[in-house]
Amino acid sequence: MKLLERQIKSNGVVLDGGVLKVGSFFNHQIDVNLMSKMGKEIAKHFKDKGVTKILTVEASGIAFALATAINLKCNMVFAKKTQASNVTGEMYSAEAISYTRGTVNQLAVPKDYISKDDKVLIVDDFLARGGASNALYEIVKAAGATLVGVAIGIEKGFQGGGDKMREQGIDVFSLAIVDKMSPKKIKFRKQ
């Protein structure tokens, strides 16, 4: 999505350790016009897939998930992050390693909020090595629901998580894929 790529080039900041900061317009302060267009773009790709529920993770995935849900006219739910390993039996949960932050979280969703009849679209702001997206996929499987695909704002292609999911046959649709980045230059994959 050219508009997003331009914003990343103009306002994204590349830090050490493979970190791309886009908090000024995407996942902390939110450019609402851009976000609405991103939601529309995701909806266009998945519109004929019968999505019944969008699943994301707090906090930075919520706005993008809602923008998408408005356009797909379906409900959404977010997984909460907890350090506790003893999530209760009323929750579906899975472990998500964040390589960027060096943390491990349990992602948890109340069982009432996903049913086996749901066709779930996973939405998240970032996909790098795939820790969060794969954990959300574990939750979809635990619920016996069907995964329609994975919609991502910014994929760090050079970290490989997205391509590994594609190799499993999953429809991973990313609005921008960064294949290389340095403080001076960001190179996007042609899509």
Place this chain on the structure above:
Amino acid sequence: MKLLERQIKSNGVVLDGGVLKVGSFFNHQIDVNLMSKMGKEIAKHFKDKGVTKILTVEASGIAFALATAINLKCNMVFAKKTQASNVTGEMYSAEAISYTRGTVNQLAVPKDYISKDDKVLIVDDFLARGGASNALYEIVKAAGATLVGVAIGIEKGFQGGGDKMREQGIDVFSLAIVDKMSPKKIKFRKQ
């Protein structure tokens, strides 16, 4: 807002300690049709006030803030919660006590994301004693910005935080105000 009141009566759950759970449709799983209508209703009230930015707090305020921002056509930002008291100088921060949860958080927003020229609308899912809304107001004042008002999904009127802010001359607009509640009955304030 009658639609919201009906949903609270049908699907809200009153727990001990003055807790009203609405996670099945409002602040965890999100009924997107309802959320869009709530955003429109808030926008109708504040449309002529020149709002330039919406300020909320993670995680449960984000969806409602985005739904409002889409309708007011302005950008939004959320404060992050941190236990750390030594927030860096690049942040505006204020202490928020949650009486419901018995916790104290620092709410923090990067200084770059609010300017003295901003006309800020605070948006949050709940207002009880006003811990979070008042902390956000402290942040608005620290930035030298102007507060336009406070928009709330569900106000617990019996806990008084909203009325205290109104006494200060703040335009607190709540879509539903619960004046009394018990596991058997929820009574709304007439508006």
